[in-house]
Amino acid sequence: MTEPRTRQTANSLYLPPCTIQTSFALPAKRLLLVLGGRAPATSWLQQMGRNLPVWAIDHGLDACRAASIVPQRLIGDGDSAHPDSWDWAKKQGVPIDKFQREKDDTDTQLALRTASEAAHGQATLLLTGAFGGRFDHAYSTIFSASRAQVPVVLADEKEACCFLHAGESLRITCKQHPKAFSLLPLTDAVTGVTLQGAHWPLADATLTQAYPNAISNELASADRTLSLSIQGGILAVYCCWQE
Structure with a gap:
């Protein structure tokens, strides 16, 4: 329920x-960012996505597509999400912030900054797809989230x-x-x-x-x-x- x-x-x-x-x-404005680590259970993502606006962060787009959730925004360099998912997002008219693959910041760091700026620092960010996967990505995500300009919580089922x-x-x-x-x-x-x-x-x-x-x-x-x-x-x- x-x-x-x-x-x-x-x-x-x-x-x-x-x-x-x-x-x-x-902050009362809540935003669910779907990252590219271990995908949350489809039922969990659908439950949380019913009440929260959803952004997909590169490979997190695959989880959104599997859950039939059209994100309000897509951020990333396109190096990890399936090409079919990118095509699906384009057909759905999802606004896309696409970055060069050769860059200093990770996709998650770019998403944290973009979300904070879009909400003028007045948002609470819920990150899912943040666990599992590569340790270096998880390490970067933990430290970056802890020092973000807005409150951040990492969660899945x-x-x-x-x-x-x-x-x-x-x-x-x-x-x-x-x-x-x-x-x-x-x-x-x-x-x-x-x-x-x-x-x-x-x-x-x-x-x-x-x-x-x-x-x-x-x-x-x-x-x-x-x-x-x-x-x-x-x-x-x-x-x-x-x-």
Whole structure:
């Protein structure tokens, strides 16, 4: 069943397995970017795409086509999506931002910048097709998303990842119990980490990028709610429902 649009509030984001509530504003304009990593399940993409405008990022166009979703925009250099999908997008009249293959930025970095500029910095971006595939692409996507000019969440039916910056907090309420969640420092150190609702809680802890050991934690609370805050640095909060 599709979640009503009204459940998306100024500081919350609904995903099928959980709801993320943040201490910082999540702009009401939401945009789903379909990247070229592991394709989300067709049913998941169709569910999310019913309530959100969709952009395809190169190979992500193949997933959109398979789900019969006509994206509102196509961004990429055309080196990974099937040629038939590009022809399909053109026939559907999809606006295309096509870039040279020889460039400094990845297609995802270009999409993050384009989406932020198009929304004048007032959008929340949901990236799917961000997991799986090549490690170097995933690495670039994680760091680029964490430093984007707008809030970004990575998600599909198996995994999700969101980001906290210095002085921020969040609350994750899970409808489906995750197999594990991990805290991944994206700066040299993340300080003042306080974690509640976990099997292994934290109080004013420091996590380091050089030795990331806050891995494979579990929820402890009966209501399946996790609360987390940090004082310094940038932290990725990763949840896994399926391996």
